[in-house]
Amino acid sequence: MSSEKILVIGGAGYVGSHFVRYALHEGLEVSVADNLSTGHRSALRGTAFFQFDLTGSDALLQHLSRNRYAAIFHFAASCLVGESVEKPDLYYRNNLIAAYNMLEAMRATNHDRVIFSSTCAVYGAPQRLPLTEDHPKQPISPYGRTKLAIEWMLEDYHRAYEIRSASLRYFNAAGCEPQDGLGEDHRPETHLIPNVVRYALRLTNDLVIFGDDYPTPDGTCIRDYIHVTDLAEAHIKAMAKMDHNPLIRMNLGTGAGLSNLEIVSAVSRVSGVKLSPKMGPRRPGDPPELVADPSLAFRELDWKPSRSNIEEIVRQALQWFSEHPSGYPD
Template identity: 50%
Template sequence: MQMNVLVVGGAGYIGSHAVARLISEGHRVVVFDNLSRGHCQSVPQDTFVEGELTDSALVEKTLRDNDIDVVMHFAAFAEVGESVRKPAIYYQNNVVATLSLLEAMRRADVKKIVFSSTTATYGQPEKMPIAETTPQNPINPYGFTKLVIERALADYAHAYGFGYAALRYFNAAGAHPGGEIGEHHAPESHLIPIVLQVALGQRESITIFGDDYPTPDGTCIRDYIHVEDLADAHLRALEKLQSGEGICVNLGTGKGVSVREIVDACREVTGHPIPVVMGERRPGDPAELVADASLAEKVLDWKAKYTDVREVVATAWRWHQSHPRGYES
């Protein structure tokens, strides 16, 4: 069924891939973004609205004028370290702005939303893999701001009949297979793009922060989920939204990959030696974070298609080769 979808934060990394997927599936999309960290080149310009989520009159007008059925919400700051250094901007952007969005939706009588949540809501779980039954005890402001909105959505569902999905991502990675859109952060903070910058000659080496973790090769293990698989999960969630009910699921591959394995995959894909420098552990980096995504398979009929990290790296490399300076290329 075709829907009118407002994608807030749609000019960002994951949002832009969801927009492309929505359009390819025949949905009508309006993108709303303030471009503080997004890139207008990543989305169609004919249905782009530049604005702030805290401008509730503009948000409400956009919802009404476009007869929006459902909102996809990607507009958030998402760097753990930055959230510790600058908690104020995380509470303003991730919490205050989102509550403003929910109120604009309520006034416009739009009560369906798919929300980008995160594995950071779990903090540092003792048991792997991480299932949705794992207690949510975030250890940084970023994770806490996402948990606040999960709780708000549950309350809005109960009181106002909202239907929502909170999708808890693990480590988003990769790029659109066609190479037209991809990952561009300034400064870059994600591992795979940073390693590929070495292959592009933009960095001399990659620093591995700690090789004494209790993992097989001593480096941190993460679950890398391809951005196209995330986009697919969002579309599936759209079809499952029910008034007064919430869906909370993990999105990951269920397969852990170490930092060393990422570097090796990048070497294999690029043919570049990629020198490594060993650094000290970073405070607050858990040794291992891997998803149990079986509930998403059951509830959304979704499963990650990109399960070989070399395939993930190959799509990222295609993007970075054709866009060595990202969207400024």
Template identity: 45%
Template sequence: MSGTVLVTGGAGYIGSHTVRKLVRNDYQVAVFDNLSKGHRWAVPQDVPLIVGDIADTAHVAMTIRQFHVTSIIHFAAFSLVGESMIEPRAYYTNNVIGTLHLLDAMRATGVDRIVFSSSAAVYGEPASVPIGEDSALVPTNVYGRTKVVIEGILHDYMVAYGLRSVSLRYFNAAGADPNGGIGEDHDPETHLIPLVLQAAAGRRSSVTVFGNDYPTADGTCVRDYVHVNDLADAHVLALESLERQTEAMYNLGNGEGFSVRQIIETAQRIVGHDIPILEAGRRAGDPAVLIAGNRRACRELGWTPQLADLDAIVRTAWNWEQHRPIR
């Protein structure tokens, strides 16, 4: 595929891993990020980083023309579930209206291919697991609702303007690039595996387990953890699929679930010592089990998770935690 891939939000966690994967696959890449959540150090030095906001249509259009962009992978978004319920206007403005401005820039410059970073949050509390792409979209939070709205916009733009798009609904992104240098670095951190490993490293006093009375094997929540490098692979495959299809959506997960206690026990074995735990009650809206049905992505994209083993996921995250630069 000729031309440059513009990665919005490419300085963030999943975006920066996808940028590395694109570079390794010999794509020309440019990153567009306002650095409100992302990190300048996460972008390879030889990849152009344009600091700007996707809501600035003129800036995005100028960037598209300057770098001869032919396709976009769109990560730029606010993504904290709890915050979305407190600040819905900020989430609709940034995620939905920001995406509309991005699409305006694409239409103005003739770019008609986009891979969209969606989320399993579009499903809410599923009626059954594993969750298939045809499951009902009943999000239980504002963040998930913004993703549903954007997926609908992409469909309407396909019908009206011929926009080609793939929406990737991923489950719990985890791990870090085995080659080192980048990993999960959120502020505040809300994801379980880095919280567990920060407690293991003494960077926080303990990790809290919310609920031990769920109808699961050990009473704690079960989630589908997918390695961030496997997610990056899927974005490249999705981009390539736009050569042969106009619209699709795929779940990205391992198709297997691990409980909170399994995560902690695996981490304790890898780090070689106990990790302080606090027990707390359930959080409202936390389903007992969320597992992806990933057959469509495997079949249609040719995607096969390479780092599906929980040990591999936690080991790469621990390597990052141990060698994380002080910045």
């Protein structure tokens, strides 16, 4: 891989910081832009850092006028499904308006490649499984709707202005790289694995599983967990693929699902701690099962997740939280 220059917006966040680590290993020259609203300054090392907010229309435009990038990676977003139902204004502003600002700044400065963090939430409640890319898109939360609207914006900007894009629809991002000081530290944390691991380490007193009466074998929700470094690898491959395919939209998952109780068992097995979660009511808008058909990405990107083993993911989370019980310092 050449020493191309890339800009990573949202690179101080969970997925973004792991992508930055991987891109640096690949020999890319990385700059990060982030407003640090949910990201962590201490998750970044070895990159230029620019602190600005994408919802301001001018900062990125000024930056792109002075710097030239081979591609822009857009991880920045608000991404809590429940919060998006209560405060849709925040989501339309921080996701949709911010993406519009980015595309306009790219257009004005002749930057023509963007890799966008999309989500399986664009599909809504599955009508069939596993989810293929042509499944109907009926997102059920403002979060999912803003992500789908950005995908549409990217299609239209390609047709009209020849901006190339890859919309990568992640399933559940998981895992970390504790040997390089990188972990998962969302506040609040709504993801299952870090919450179960924190409970096993007695960093939190409560563990609630939301619903055990779903039509699944053990009654709890099933999700497809993909390692963040597998996601990172797919992003680099998607950037290369854009030379030949200017409009990429694909799932990034493993194709296999694990139930919430299977995650609890895995943490129990790896940590050696017996865990007894409480059973709570269902969370509104949680489909029983979300599992990717990742065959398009396997074929088109010549990519396969090689790091998404659940026990390894749990081991990494246990190591990171043991070493950083309060998360990142800043």
